[in-house]
Amino acid sequence: MKEFENALSNYIKDFANGGAIRHFVELGYNVEEIKSSLDFPMSTEDVALYVWKEYIDSKVICLNKDEIDKDYIVKTSFVKDYNRYGKTSLRKVTKKEPIEKKSYISCDFGKRIYKDKEDYNSKLGRLDKDNKSMIENLPWPLEIVYVEASSKLGQAVNAFYSLL
Numbered sequence: 001m002k003e004f005e006n007a008l009s010n011y012i013k014d015f016a017n018g019g020a021i022r023h024f025v026e027l028g029y030n031v032e033e034i035k036s037s038l039d040f041p042m043s044t045e046d047v048a049l050y051v052w053k054e055y056i057d058s059k060v061i062c063l064n065k066d067e068i069d070k071d072y073i074v075k076t077s078f079v080k081d082y083n084r085y086g087k088t089s090l091r092k093v094t095k096k097e098p099i100e101k102k103s104y105i106s107c108d109f110g111k112r113i114y115k116d117k118e119d120y121n122s123k124l125g126r127l128d129k130d131n132k133s134m135i136e137n138l139p140w141p142l143e144i145v146y147v148e149a150s151s152k153l154g155q156a157v158n159a160f161y162s163l164l
Helices: 002-028 031-037 042-058 065-069 109-115 119-125 129-135 151-160
Strands: 073-081 089-097 105-109 145-146
Touching: 002 031, 002 042, 031 042, 031 129, 042 073, 065 145, 105 151, 109 119, 119 129, 145 151
Parallel strands: none
Antiparallel strands: 073 089, 105 145
16 A cells, blocks of 8 residues: 555656656756745655656766767667558667767765765865755765766766865
8 A cells, every 4th residue: 555655646746746847957957946946845855856867867867887888879669560451560660879979977976975974065065056056955876976077967066076
C-alpha cells in the first residue's frame, strides 16, 4: 500500500509541477527560484530532485565518463509498413545522430560535503549569490559527476573550484 501511495504522490507532483520545473530549469533558475515560482507548493528537497533529474536528462550533468565521450545519440522510431495484402505492421528503426561535443568539468561536491561539510560550506559562502544558489540544495552524490562547462551550473562549479 505504501508503494501505491508513493507512486500516486509522485504522479500528482509531476502533474502539478513537473512541466513547470523543467521549463524553469531550461531558463536557468536555481532550486529556490523554482520553488518560489511554482503554483502548487512543493518541498525544497522534491524540487531539487526534479531539477537534478532534468539536469541528467538534458546532459547538463553526466554521471559517468562514458556519457561524455559519446559523439552520437541513438534515436528510435517506428515505421508503418504495408504488405501486398494491405496488412499493417510496425518496424522499429534505430539510427545514430551526431551530437555536438561539449566540454565538462569533473565535480566531487558529494565527496567534499561528506568529508568536510564546514569547509565546503565556507567555500560555498564565498561565492556570489547566483553561483551559490545554483550549487546548493542539489542532491550531489558521493561519486564524481561531470557538469557541462557552458551551462549556468557549470559556471557556478567553475567559480567554486577557482576558490581552491
